[in-house]
Amino acid sequence: MDLGLRGKKAIVTGATKGIGRAIVELFAQEGADVALCARAEDEVASAVQELKGRGVNVFGDAVNVRDGEAYKAFLEKAAGALGGCDIFIPNVSAGGGFDSEKNWVKSFEVDVLHTVRGCEALMPHLEKSGSGSIVIIASTNALETFGVPQAYNAMKAALITYGKQLAQHVGRKGxxxxxxxxGPIYFDGGAWELVKGTMPKLYDWAIKQIPNGRMGTPEEIARVVAFVASPAASLISGSNVVADNGFTKRVQF
Ligand SMILES: NC(=O)c1ccc[n+]([C@@H]2O[C@H](COP(=O)([O-])OP(=O)(O)OC[C@H]3O[C@@H](n4cnc5c(N)ncnc54)[C@H](OP(=O)(O)O)[C@@H]3O)[C@@H](O)[C@H]2O)c1
Known part of the structure; x- marks a missing residue:
């Protein structure tokens, strides 16, 4: 199946490692031009270098998405360098953490505000595209109770609701x-590697929840995201696509 990604222009936040990195790799492999950011300048530079090897147009810059002005400037530069934006993937998260008020504020600013700011800043480009598409990276943590009450889970739930409502609002503009x-995604240097080393009981519990006992890989999530983002998924809008290898137990009607 041709996803129709060739020549599309995609902006992905937090794409030097993990899921975001796998997404830009796959977009580039499919012939899409990509722009990415992360905080570590050297890692952005090396990701840009490697992606250019795929023969597509690549733009990258170091920015902390929590800094609203710097982040919006990055998005404009990225859309300028690519010559527009057809696909936006807000992928950065502040991650889990102890539930202090400080952590709630950080999670709101990073997870929610960076997504909302990105959607608003890029909407004129996405409307112009004719096949504009946003895929918000949420989490199964929003769908079922998981661990202790924490900002991460609540912010991901907010993002799913925001995405649904935004789909209704901008659908008529294409x-x-x-x-x-x-669900749980394992990679070297990722959150679950850390959990495995520091909270082995939680790691073992998570593995037991997955029917075939295997966490996913960033590449497996990238394939789902690439499809949902692509013109091939033209009827999918306002959906939350769960890719968790059976980790969650609810029936999704
Ligand atoms: N891993 C999982 O099991 C899992 C499960 C469900 C959902 N998710 C979601 O998937 C997304 C990606 O998670 P991940 O585990 O693949 O990656 P990750 O380890 O959270 O790394 C994400 C990327 O974001 C960058 N980043 C982090 N904070 C940033 C900030 N404030 N500003 C700019 N860039 C920032 C990182 O580079 P720098 O550190 O250099 O900035 C890195 O490139 C997140 O939304 C996460 O909640 C992950």
């Missing part, structure tokens, strides 16, 4: 909005 909710 822009689709969806979210993808991964």
């Amino acid at each position: 822009v689709r909005v969806n979210s993808v909710s991964p």
Whole structure:
């Protein structure tokens, strides 16, 4: 199946490692031009270098998405460098953490505000595209109770609701909005490697929840995101696509 990604222009936040990195790799492989950011300048530079090897147009810059002005400037530069934006993937998260008020504020600013700011700043480009598409990276943590009450889970729930409502609002302008909710995704240097080393009981519990006992890989999530973002998924809008290898137990009607 041709996803129709060749020549599309995609902006992905937080794409030097993990899920975001796998997404830009796959977009580039499919012939899409990509722009990415992360905080570590050297890692952005090396990701840009490697992606250019795929023969597509690549733009990258170091920015902390929590800094609203710097982040919006990055988005404009990225859309300028690519010559527009057809696909936007807000992927950065502040991650889990102890539930102090400080952590709630950080999670709101990073997870929610960076997504909302990005959607608003890029909407004129997405409307112009004719096949504009936003895929918000959420989490199964929003769908079922998981661990202790924490900002991360609540912010991901807010993002799914925001995406649904935005889809209704911008659909008539030809822009689709969806979210993808991964279950546990394991990669070297990722959150679950850390959990495995520091909270082995939680790691073992998570493995036991997955029918075939295997966490996903960033590449497996990237394939779901690439499809949902692509013109091939033209009827999918306002959906939350769960990709969790059976981790969650609810029936999704
Ligand atoms: N891993 C999982 O099991 C899992 C499961 C469900 C959902 N998710 C979601 O999937 C998304 C990606 O998670 P991940 O585990 O693949 O990656 P990750 O380890 O959270 O890394 C994400 C990327 O974002 C960048 N980043 C982090 N904070 C940033 C900030 N404030 N500003 C700009 N860039 C920032 C990182 O580079 P720098 O550190 O250099 O900035 C890195 O490139 C997140 O939304 C996460 O909640 C993950």
